[in-house]
Amino acid sequence: MRTLNNLKLMTLHEFRAIMRNKIAFFFNLAIPVVLVVIFGSMWGNGESGSDVLDFMMAGQLVYMLLSAGLMTVAIALASQRQNGSLRHLFTTPLSMGVWFGAQMLANIAMATLQIVVIFVVGHLLFGVHAPLNIPATAVVLFISSLACLSMGLAIGALVKSAEAAFPISMILFFSIAMFGNVMMPIDGAPPFILAVQKWMPSYFMTEALGKVMMRGEGLLNAAGEVSMLLGLMVVCGSVAIWRIRKQMTVA
Amino acid sequence: MAEAKIIARNLTKRYGTYTAVEGLNLTVHAGEIFGLLGPNGAGKTTSIEMMEGIRRPDAGTCTICGFDSITQSAGVRERIGLTLQAASMPETARVSELLELYASLYPNPARPGDLLQQFNLVEKARSTAKSLSGGQRQRLSLALALVGRPEVLFLDEPTTGLDPQARHSLWDVIRGLKAEGRAVIMSTHYMEEAEKLCDRVAIMDHGKILAEGTPRELVREFGPEAAIEIDVTGFPVNMAEIAQLSAVTGVQTEDHLLVLRTANTAASLMAFAGYAQANHIPLGELRTRSATMEDVFMALTGRRLRD
Ligand SMILES: Nc1ncnc2c1ncn2[C@@H]1O[C@H](COP(=O)(O)OP(=O)(O)OP(=O)(O)O)[C@@H](O)[C@H]1O
Ligand SMILES: [Mg+2]
Numbered sequence: 120m121r122t123l124n125n126l127k128l129m130t131l132h133e134f135r136a137i138m139r140n141k142i143a144f145f146f147n148l149a150i151p152v153v154l155v156v157i158f159g160s161m162w163g164n165g166e167s168g169s170d171v172l173d174f175m176m177a178g179q180l181v182y183m184l185l186s187a188g189l190m191t192v193a194i195a196l197a198s199q200r201q202n203g204s205l206r207h208l209f210t211t212p213l214s215m216g217v218w219f220g221a222q223m224l225a226n227i228a229m230a231t232l233q234i235v236v237i238f239v240v241g242h243l244l245f246g247v248h249a250p251l252n253i254p255a256t257a258v259v260l261f262i263s264s265l266a267c268l269s270m271g272l273a274i275g276a277l278v279k280s281a282e283a284a285f286p287i288s289m290i291l292f293f294s295i296a297m298f299g300n301v302m303m304p305i306d307g308a309p310p311f312i313l314a315v316q317k318w319m320p321s322y323f324m325t326e327a328l329g330k331v332m333m334r335g336e337g338l339l340n341a342a343g344e345v346s347m348l349l350g351l352m353v354v355c356g357s358v359a360i361w362r363i364r365k366q367m368t369v370a
Numbered sequence: 371m372a373e374a375k376i377i378a379r380n381l382t383k384r385y386g387t388y389t390a391v392e393g394l395n396l397t398v399h400a401g402e403i404f405g406l407l408g409p410n411g412a413g414k415t416t417s418i419e420m421m422e423g424i425r426r427p428d429a430g431t432c433t434i435c436g437f438d439s440i441t442q443s444a445g446v447r448e449r450i451g452l453t454l455q456a457a458s459m460p461e462t463a464r465v466s467e468l469l470e471l472y473a474s475l476y477p478n479p480a481r482p483g484d485l486l487q488q489f490n491l492v493e494k495a496r497s498t499a500k501s502l503s504g505g506q507r508q509r510l511s512l513a514l515a516l517v518g519r520p521e522v523l524f525l526d527e528p529t530t531g532l533d534p535q536a537r538h539s540l541w542d543v544i545r546g547l548k549a550e551g552r553a554v555i556m557s558t559h560y561m562e563e564a565e566k567l568c569d570r571v572a573i574m575d576h577g578k579i580l581a582e583g584t585p586r587e588l589v590r591e592f593g594p595e596a597a598i599e600i601d602v603t604g605f606p607v608n609m610a611e612i613a614q615l616s617a618v619t620g621v622q623t624e625d626h627l628l629v630l631r632t633a634n635t636a637a638s639l640m641a642f643a644g645y646a647q648a649n650h651i652p653l654g655e656l657r658t659r660s661a662t663m664e665d666v667f668m669a670l671t672g673r674r675l676r677d
Contacts (some may be wrong), residue, residue, distance in 0.1 A: 128471045132467065205455065210452055213475050
């Protein structure tokens, strides 16, 4: 009972922190919406157009999740470490499980908001179509969001300072987005870049979304990508937890 | 004797070849305010954080309410409340949200509304932490430390940066904690605070406790003499001659002040008056005082600890 209440308040706390972060709000919601409007106005969608926007949705979604998970979380965690607020929080009976759970729930809440906003805007303005396999798409999106979160937590827990978190997460965010086919297709790129691409988390996300969202395939067809994302989540999440545990008792 | 709540034995912390804290022993009982007094870098924060279990000692142990700080940290964390020396709050959270969040972490928390009232933060309940003034922040961090109704409180320089009025009102809060039977350990570099607020004081310097006791005992033991202070700006004085004056046990200059330690104030005063007259030294600024913690600190470290 106490743990549940604690989880609820901790999640609320984290979610509010994300929503009150104006810069993050700009990157996480405003930019993607503006991009959809720009692309939509350029190419249109639906009966007259060539469903370009439908194709771009996957990229937009991955961009949003990366921005909210990787970048925002990394910077926020690094600054909580730096100003001692995380350390203080862990001097209470707060458990690592509740803390991590709250991160996941808050991130999923943010992702849900992002996904709904982008689809509603896309649909109302340009007639973007709903995903063909909605449940499978939701699963892929949530797992992607958690994978991004875990990367963000790992970066936030590993960087030296809050100042370093910004450029580092920014660079990682853009490289992952670029090389993973999120911003634009890079099919014509040199072979070594294509080889790199195949290992980008964002590539697994866009590939999986392509399957379930665009082509309406079942989740099983995306099992390869989804397990890679789950693996990433476990690895990065463990690194983050291990580091934070260590930092809470300064050697 | 009340129950011992904090028992630190031989706590030691090294950074490379530098020893920040060496062989720290102390015991704090229920209903007691214990002060760690020392200059910057003395090792107060390091000591406190080792006791709290958030800094790992290289040697020694600490038990809090019978739980080992490091190996039984879950038991410890339920029973302690603490303020860290550096800013340590989520800046975008509101005051009432923080109190509620922290309250949810403890088995038997205080009511956030009561704490708002007690710490005079009702009007700030909807303000974000970052918008609070220094004094309001200190009050909020103390409120957060208290929300779990801790048996033991660790306060690292809780009154630093506060104006005298705010400091005195925080003293009242801390005295209230003592009256409720909690054990309080706090660090400070304010002499007055150590003297007036703390039941027992340990004077720390260079990582070691130099002396420990009630302020009264310390003064009696280490600062037994009274002192006479004379402003001698612009007048050359012969220290050796002054040291020979009746009942004088020591002479120093501090800034522009000449300080005579004396075993007999009246005798030394008379003798100095004679010396002053013979040497044409005006006795404009002259005062006598009995020994204080400041003198104790001076006697122990050879330095002054300025507020
Ligand atoms: N992480 C660290 N690495 C290296 N040295 C450290 C570290 N933490 C503390 N020290 C050193 O240990 C000594 C004691 O530091 P501590 O913070 O305990 O002092 P303090 O008495 O709390 O001082 P202040 O009144 O300034 O808060 C200082 O010389 C400090 O430089
Ligand atoms: Mg300190």
